[in-house]
Amino acid sequence: MARVLVLFAHPALEKSRVHQRLVARVPDHPDVTFHDLYERYPRLDIDVRGEQALLDAHDTVVLQFPFYWYSTPPMLKQWQDLVLEHGWAYGSTGTALRGKTMLCALSAGGPREAYQEGGYNRLTVRALLAPLERTAILCGMHYLPPWIVYGTHGLSLDVMEERGREYGALLEALVGGELPVADGRGLDDLNDVVRAHVGGGVA
Amino acid sequence: MSTESFFVQAFVYLAAAVVAVPLAKRFGLGSVLGYLIAGVAIGPFGLGLVGEEGQDVMHFAEFGVVMMLFVIGLELEPALLWRLRKSILGLGGLQVAITTALATGAGMAFGLPWQAALAVGMTLALSSTAIVLQTLAEKGLLKTTGGQGAFSVLLFQDIAVIPMLALMPLLATGHGPAVDDSHGAAAETLLTGAPGWVRALVVLGAVAGIIVGGRYLLRPVFRILGMVRMREIFTAAALLLVIGIALLMGEVGLSPALGTFLAGVVLANSEYRHELESDIEPFKGLLLGLFFIAVGASIDFALIQARPGLIVSLTLGIVALKFGVLAGLARGFRMGADQALLFAFALPQVGEFAFVLFSFAGQEGVLEPAITSPLVAAVALSMALTPLLLVLNERVFQPQFGTKRADDREADEIEEVNRIIIAGFGSFGSTLGRLLKANRVGATVLDVDSERVELLRKLGLKVYYGDATRYDLLKTAGADHAQILIIALDAPDKTLSLVHTARKHFPNVTILARAFDWSDAHDLQEAGVDAVYRQAVDASLRMGTDALRRVGFRAFQAERASQKFLRHDEESVRELTATRGQGRSEYLTVARQRIQDLECLLLADLEEAELDRDAGWDPETLRAEFGGGSLEDR
Numbered sequence: 001m002a003r004v005l006v007l008f009a010h011p012a013l014e015k016s017r018v019h020q021r022l023v024a025r026v027p028d029h030p031d032v033t034f035h036d037l038y039e040r041y042p043r044l045d046i047d048v049r050g051e052q053a054l055l056d057a058h059d060t061v062v063l064q065f066p067f068y069w070y071s072t073p074p075m076l077k078q079w080q081d082l083v084l085e086h087g088w089a090y091g092s093t094g095t096a097l098r099g100k101t102m103l104c105a106l107s108a109g110g111p112r113e114a115y116q117e118g119g120y121n122r123l124t125v126r127a128l129l130a131p132l133e134r135t136a137i138l139c140g141m142h143y144l145p146p147w148i149v150y151g152t153h154g155l156s157l158d159v160m161e162e163r164g165r166e167y168g169a170l171l172e173a174l175v176g177g178e179l180p181v182a183d184g185r186g187l188d189d190l191n192d193v194v195r196a197h198v199g200g201g202v203a
Numbered sequence: 204m205s206t207e208s209f210f211v212q213a214f215v216y217l218a219a220a221v222v223a224v225p226l227a228k229r230f231g232l233g234s235v236l237g238y239l240i241a242g243v244a245i246g247p248f249g250l251g252l253v254g255e256e257g258q259d260v261m262h263f264a265e266f267g268v269v270m271m272l273f274v275i276g277l278e279l280e281p282a283l284l285w286r287l288r289k290s291i292l293g294l295g296g297l298q299v300a301i302t303t304a305l306a307t308g309a310g311m312a313f314g315l316p317w318q319a320a321l322a323v324g325m326t327l328a329l330s331s332t333a334i335v336l337q338t339l340a341e342k343g344l345l346k347t348t349g350g351q352g353a354f355s356v357l358l359f360q361d362i363a364v365i366p367m368l369a370l371m372p373l374l375a376t377g378h379g380p381a382v383d384d385s386h387g388a389a390a391e392t393l394l395t396g397a398p399g400w401v402r403a404l405v406v407l408g409a410v411a412g413i414i415v416g417g418r419y420l421l422r423p424v425f426r427i428l429g430m431v432r433m434r435e436i437f438t439a440a441a442l443l444l445v446i447g448i449a450l451l452m453g454e455v456g457l458s459p460a461l462g463t464f465l466a467g468v469v470l471a472n473s474e475y476r477h478e479l480e481s482d483i484e485p486f487k488g489l490l491l492g493l494f495f496i497a498v499g500a501s502i503d504f505a506l507i508q509a510r511p512g513l514i515v516s517l518t519l520g521i522v523a524l525k526f527g528v529l530a531g532l533a534r535g536f537r538m539g540a541d542q543a544l545l546f547a548f549a550l551p552q553v554g555e556f557a558f559v560l561f562s563f564a565g566q567e568g569v570l571e572p573a574i575t576s577p578l579v580a581a582v583a584l585s586m587a588l589t590p591l592l593l594v595l596n597e598r599v600f601q602p603q604f605g606t607k608r609a610d611d612r613e614a615d616e617i618e619e620v621n622r623i624i625i626a627g628f629g630s631f632g633s634t635l636g637r638l639l640k641a642n643r644v645g646a647t648v649l650d651v652d653s654e655r656v657e658l659l660r661k662l663g664l665k666v667y668y669g670d671a672t673r674y675d676l677l678k679t680a681g682a683d684h685a686q687i688l689i690i691a692l693d694a695p696d697k698t699l700s701l702v703h704t705a706r707k708h709f710p711n712v713t714i715l716a717r718a719f720d721w722s723d724a725h726d727l728q729e730a731g732v733d734a735v736y737r738q739a740v741d742a743s744l745r746m747g748t749d750a751l752r753r754v755g756f757r758a759f760q761a762e763r764a765s766q767k768f769l770r771h772d773e774e775s776v777r778e779l780t781a782t783r784g785q786g787r788s789e790y791l792t793v794a795r796q797r798i799q800d801l802e803c804l805l806l807a808d809l810e811e812a813e814l815d816r817d818a819g820w821d822p823e824t825l826r827a828e829f830g831g832g833s834l835e836d837r
Contacts, residue, residue, distance in 0.1 A: 011759055011763075011817075011820050012757070012759075012760065012817060012820040013757055014756075014757050014760055015820060038757065038758065038759040039757060039758045039759065040758070042748075042758035042759040042761065042762035043762060066820075109825065109829065110829075153825060153826045153828075153829040154826075154829060
């Protein structure tokens with residue numbers, strides 16, 4: 001059993017059809033903590049000690065956010081800059097996060113084909129998220145490929161609901177340790193693994 | 204008095220006040236002096252517009268003093284009164300006793316029989332509650348140590364009037380008491396013939412009645428009146444309360460002012476306090492003004508002309524004697540030199556009760572008119588002198604203290620150079636100062652509250668006592684080299700005058716000023732302030748942000764809304780300032796235009812999602828361009 005912390009960073013959830021449906025599916029489970037960063041710190045005035053205590057109390061960290069300009073919303077950068085202190089998260093005495101797992105769960109406007117080496121964006125989302133991956137590894141964490149809701153501009157509500165169900169299943173699987181993650185370490189995204197775990201569904 | 208002559212009178216008094224008070228304020232003399240000058244101007248020895256009825260007006264207007272004490276009582280919670288007990292009894296008691304003794308002695312030295320000398324001495328010991336409190340309040344000095352001391356003494360004197368009135372008949376030397384009793388409030392009462400213990404019981408009963416009634420009866424009554432929802436009925440009730448208590452006190456032989464003061468204190472903790480205050484306030488102000496005018500009009504210049512030497516030396520003698528006693532007591536009670544001077548300069552006049560006591564003493568046959576007439580003239584003169592003395596204190600004596608103290612301080616300390624000066628360390632300035640100190644940014648503080656200054660110095664802050672608008676004090680505080688001058692004073696006009704001084708003499712300093720409202724912010728910006736901070740804006744927006752959250756906004760959405768609003772609001776103030784130079788009417792239309800803009804903006808925000816400027820987070824256009832037809836799914 002793993003305790004899962006969802007660090008949610010969306011500056012305008014009230015406008016996001018996708019993330020509203022994802023958030024709604026976060027399991028109401030004692031081992032899942034949903035932490036809404038923009039709601040908690042509307043002035044980006046992050047409580048560093050409080051955030052570190054939260055990380056201490058969990059095994060798996062899920063960063064949930066919309067993919068803006070090939071990156072995270074500023075809140076998550078602020079969170080990294082302030083919370084992942086030297087001597088705590090990294091450095092010779094910074095061992096607090098060692099052995100924990102990190103995973104990004106994000107939404108992107110473009111379709112999956114656009115995020116390929118030959119595609120419109122030239123790079124995969126995973127490649128674009130290299131700074132986060134390096135951060136996790138520097139902190140001694142296991143890094144899983146991102147789980148991505150692609151093509152949000154054109155999704156039908158049905159598909160959004162389906163993605164919500166998948167996200168819920170993903171989080172539950174993370175708690176139970178049921179996801180065959182070892183097979184997926186090298187993947188561009190975790191979507192197929194999750195879909196297989198859920199058992200089919202809309203592509 | 205016929206209706207017509209009443210209106211003529213009212214016209215004359217009001218016109219005098221409207222002309223003289225703004226003039227006096229313009230020259231920094233305070234409203235009390237303005238009223239007094241107005242009185243002199245329209246009095247029998249000025250334009251002669253009012254004659255002998257000035258005396259009647261004065262007795263009527265004395266009611267303003269009663270109302271003032273009610274309002275003061277409202278502002279004074281019982282706990283605070285209890286804290287002041289030492290200075291009320293000690294300072295007040297000693298002032299009355301010593302001044303009475305010395306003045307009585309002086310009277311006897313001039314050949315008065317001891318009874319008459321004592322009557323005069325007691326009377327001269329009193330000071331003018333009306334003039335002193337009004338002037339100190341206007342100058343914002345009531346909360347200082349000296350101001351509190353003065354208040355305590357005045358309170359004690361108001362209590363002391365009662366035994367004085369009781370003593371007068373016993374001092375009579377032969378002539379029977381006069382039957383005529385036109386100034387009844389203080390003289391004959393319901394209980395004149397009753398034995399002592401009955402009187403005492405009735406007095407105690409009346410006081411207890413006010414306390415118990417104020418606590419348990421008035422609240423339900425006001426609540427019922429509040430439900431009627433008619434403002435004037437509430438005002439009527441407030442007036443009824445004050446007049447009723449004044450009548451009751453008069454009947455049992457207590458000072459009406461004391462009774463209403465007591466009622467005020469009892470109601471100070473009630474939820475109706477502010478409503479009562481604002482209801483009584485205008486009546487109080489007008490009646491007090493009327494009273495000061497009447498005092499001015501009643502100064503007997505004929506007598507002064509006839510015997511100028513006697514009257515002037517009498518006046519100066521009385522003032523000097525009282526001043527000496529007050530200054531001595533202040534030092535005895537360990538006030539700082541500056542506060543002791545304020546205290547002594549505030550109270551050396553003889554009070555309005557002197558008119559009552561002298562006429563009462565005349566009726567009782569204690570004093571002859573030959574003695575009272577010059578005394579009454581001296582009393583009026585001493586009252587007129589008070590505002591002048593306080594101005595003198597403010598302009599000549601206090602400046603020396605501030606800098607002198609500061610210089611002493613500098614001498615025994617290694618000079619630390621602070622880049623920031625904070626003028627005013629009240630609730631606004633202190634929060635800001637604490638923020639700076641918490642981040643190890645030193646600031647030099649200027650403040651007028653000597654107790655606060657004392658405390659801050661103990662805590663190791665660099666603090667100068669004194670009026671921050673003074674050039675010399677600013678210079679001593681290092682305004683020449685300071686980078687920032689932060690103005691957090693409690694009074695808008697003080698703030699503005701400080702800005703003028705600083706801009707003129709220290710052009711390089713950056714001025715950040717606390718403003719109170721929009722128009723105030725304009726004035727400050729026009730005066731050349733670098734940044735204006737309307738004091739309510741941030742708290743108000745934060746509260747508004749929380750309100751938005753409570754009705755379902757996301758925290759960050761509410762925060763953004765409030766940030767956008769703040770920017771819009773500040774832009775408005777700047778635009779208003781820019782157009783203000785083009786004349787007042789222009790300014791009004793712009794202000795109205797701005798309200799309309801705001802209304803449009805708010806309505807548009809509600810109706811049109813496109814107007815939301817944070818479209819970068821969720822652009823509809825992007826969806827329309829890349830999303831294909833699936834938008835219909837929404």
